[in-house]
Amino acid sequence: xxxxxxxxxxxxxxxxxxxxxxxxxxxxxxxxxxxxxxxxxxxxxxxxxxxxxxxxxxxxxxxxxxxxxxxxxxxxxxxxxxxxxxxxxxxxxxxxxxxxxxxxxxxxxxxxxxxxxxxxxxxxxxxxxxxxxxxxxxxxxxxxxxxxxxxxxxxxxxxxxxxxxxxxxxxxxxxxxxxxxxxxxxxxxxxxxxxxxxxxxxxxxxxxxxxxxxxxxxxxxxxxxxxxxxxxxxxxxxxxxxxxxxxxxxxxxxxxxxxxxxxxx
Amino acid sequence: xxxxxxxxxxxxxxxxxxxxxxxxxxxxxxxxxxxxxxxxxxxxxxxxxxxxxxxxxxxxxxxxxxxxxxxxxxxxxxxxxxxxxxxxxxxxxxxxxxxxxxxxxxxxxxxxxxxxxxxxxxxxxxxxxxxxxxxxxxxxxxxxxxxxxxxxxxxxxxxxxxxxxxxxxxxxxxxxxxxxxxxxxxxxxxxxxxxxxxxxxxxxxxxxxxxxxxxxxxxxxxxxxxxxxxxxxxxxxxxxxxxxxxxxxxxxxxxxxxxxxxxxxxxxxxxxxxxxxxxxxxxxxxxxxxxxxxxxxxxxxxxxxxxxxxxxxxxxxxxxxxxxxxxxxxxxxxxxxxxxxxxxxxxxxxxxxxxxxxxxxxxxx
Numbered sequence: 001x002x003x004x005x006x007x008x009x010x011x012x013x014x015x016x017x018x019x020x021x022x023x024x025x026x027x028x029x030x031x032x033x034x035x036x037x038x039x040x041x042x043x044x045x046x047x048x049x050x051x052x053x054x055x056x057x058x059x060x061x062x063x064x065x066x067x068x069x070x071x072x073x074x075x076x077x078x079x080x081x082x083x084x085x086x087x088x089x090x091x092x093x094x095x096x097x098x099x100x101x102x103x104x105x106x107x108x109x110x111x112x113x114x115x116x117x118x119x120x121x122x123x124x125x126x127x128x129x130x131x132x133x134x135x136x137x138x139x140x141x142x143x144x145x146x147x148x149x150x151x152x153x154x155x156x157x158x159x160x161x162x163x164x165x166x167x168x169x170x171x172x173x174x175x176x177x178x179x180x181x182x183x184x185x186x187x188x189x190x191x192x193x194x195x196x197x198x199x200x201x202x203x204x205x206x207x208x209x210x211x212x213x214x215x216x217x218x219x220x221x222x223x224x225x226x227x228x229x230x231x232x233x234x235x236x237x238x239x240x241x242x243x244x245x246x247x248x249x250x251x252x253x254x255x256x257x258x259x260x261x262x263x264x265x
Numbered sequence: 266x267x268x269x270x271x272x273x274x275x276x277x278x279x280x281x282x283x284x285x286x287x288x289x290x291x292x293x294x295x296x297x298x299x300x301x302x303x304x305x306x307x308x309x310x311x312x313x314x315x316x317x318x319x320x321x322x323x324x325x326x327x328x329x330x331x332x333x334x335x336x337x338x339x340x341x342x343x344x345x346x347x348x349x350x351x352x353x354x355x356x357x358x359x360x361x362x363x364x365x366x367x368x369x370x371x372x373x374x375x376x377x378x379x380x381x382x383x384x385x386x387x388x389x390x391x392x393x394x395x396x397x398x399x400x401x402x403x404x405x406x407x408x409x410x411x412x413x414x415x416x417x418x419x420x421x422x423x424x425x426x427x428x429x430x431x432x433x434x435x436x437x438x439x440x441x442x443x444x445x446x447x448x449x450x451x452x453x454x455x456x457x458x459x460x461x462x463x464x465x466x467x468x469x470x471x472x473x474x475x476x477x478x479x480x481x482x483x484x485x486x487x488x489x490x491x492x493x494x495x496x497x498x499x500x501x502x503x504x505x506x507x508x509x510x511x512x513x514x515x516x517x518x519x520x521x522x523x524x525x526x527x528x529x530x531x532x533x534x535x536x537x538x539x540x541x542x543x544x545x546x547x548x549x550x551x552x553x554x555x556x557x558x559x560x561x562x563x564x565x566x567x568x569x570x571x572x573x574x575x576x577x578x579x580x581x582x583x584x585x586x587x588x589x590x591x592x593x594x595x596x597x598x599x600x601x602x603x604x605x606x607x608x609x610x611x612x613x614x615x616x617x618x619x620x621x622x623x624x625x626x627x628x629x630x
Binding site: 048049050069070071073074075078079081084085087088089090091094095098099101102104107109110132150154 | 279503509510512513514516521523568
């Protein structure tokens with residue numbers, strides 16, 4: 001279980017999140033949505049224990065995250081960061097293996113079981129063929145799949161992903177979300193921040209909308225994914241129609257209906 | 266490069282390559298020690314040198330060698346080679362650690378002003394008399410400790426200057442750090458010169474502190490430095506995998522479970538111990554810590570579990586040879602400071618890295 005209680009946090013004394021209350025039950029698969037600057041990355045960072053709350057608390061399981069060591073925390077939640085550059089001089093295999101850091105002893109190195117976990121993660125993330133490549137030479141899409149593999153290697157109990165599929169082409173994006181669905185089916189709790197509303201509505205049973213650092217909507221797609229709600233949050237004209245295959249609600253943009261046109265009437 | 270099925274196999278191959286490279290370096294080091302003990306103005310044929318070394322190690326091999334030759338080969342040259350090797354290994358490992366912690370390819374004990382701080386700390390200890398009479402010969406027990414204090418103070422000053430705008434250590438601009446390091450180094454060199462002019466007698470020659478030298482150094486100096494070097498090396502080697510994580514940057518390192526702040530502090534302390542101990546017995550020798558880790562990365566990649574031991578071996582090799590050059594290249598048995606040799610090699614190398622890395626775009630925070 002991941003839980004935020006009255007969570008207020010930000011940077012340099014300026015709050016970005018304002019009293020967010022959120023509870024993710026074990027095995028939930030939720031999307032974090034909202035316009036730019038709504039606080040998605042900050043919320044994920046706080047849930048991962050990377051940003052200290054100014055007020056309120058984050059709990060992992062039944063423990064307050066501030067009472068956990070960095071290692072304990074990393075064994076409970078895995079993260080895929082939004083934008084990260086690949087360091088020079090490391091192979092993909094070495095980088096994915098770093099996901100096991102929190103699982104190794106303080107003295108010993110990475111053992112055979114760590115190697116196996118890394119290989120399994122690479123296979124699951126569909127990038128086993130990249131294992132011996134230099135990480136710094138990968139394309140943006142390949143690198144995102146490697147980061148996903150590293151998070152899987154780190155642990156599959158709880159995954160926090162921040163725009164983890166933005167550089168992937170369509171086929172890879174579907175592949176990545178299919179993978180997340182499988183991880184979720186295996187019991188993993190997943191919270192994924194995405195800009196792609198339709199992808200979220202297609203895959204995630206629960207949608208959480210942030211705006212101005214507050215949770216403004218939270219519920220299953222069929223309840224919250226409505227034209228009125230989306231127009232309100234994104235300040236543009238949006239039409240919703242059912243997906244031709246699954247029937248999930250899908251958003252469609254209307255040309256010439258930016259924020260200015262919206263406020264004008 | 267590798268097919269899908271061969272991942273484990275390829276992983277093993279790269280391990281084998283690292284083991285081979287380290288073994289090759291070990292072999293080169295052994296040959297280097299023998300050759301370096303033979304090099305110099307006193308003629309010593311290779312066979313005699315080997316016999317002298319073996320007999321000094323207690324191995325009865327052949328007829329006893331000429332006692333004069335044994336003294337030259339073992340007490341003078343071997344002692345010096347040993348010290349150069351220790352200092353080279355320490356500086357190279359410290360350089361690798363500084364580069365890793367600060368994510369700065371231009372960082373090393375010299376460019377960060379750490380060596381200058383250590384030299385100032387040691388010379389201040391000698392002048393102020395707190396190191397006692399033995400310090401005049403550079404043999405005081407507290408000398409490396411004073412060098413360490415100076416190294417840490419200089420490091421704190423340099424990082425404080427570079428960080429004046431705030432932000433985490435890992436996201437400092439590399440040029441800013443080096444600029445601050447040069448400012449502090451220059452200032453400290455001036456202070457050492459001042460100390461020297463205050464008391465001509467006690468502080469060893471300025472050239473020793475600023476350009477480094479192994480002239481007249483013996484086993485007692487190696488004995489003085491090695492405990493500090495051992496502790497420093499233990500601190501750094503123990504955190505090899507943490508250095509790998511730090512290469513990813515602050516945020517990712519913490520995501521993966523590293524207490525990045527604490528890891529950086531211990532690593533900086535370890536690297537400062539290594540530099541301080543090296544400087545206390547051999548003066549400021551620049552560029553070894555800069556060049557060696559880069560060369561090793563080209564051979565073995567950036568993983569620190571390989572980078573650190575290979576850097577130690579290559580650093581020892583490089584500085585032993587630099588010392589051989591320093592003591593044998595000038596005619597008439599005159600010596601030049603070993604730091605001159607390393608600077609002549611390292612200066613152009615530094616420019617090369619600066620040009621190549623300076624053109625590529627900056628990194629993320």
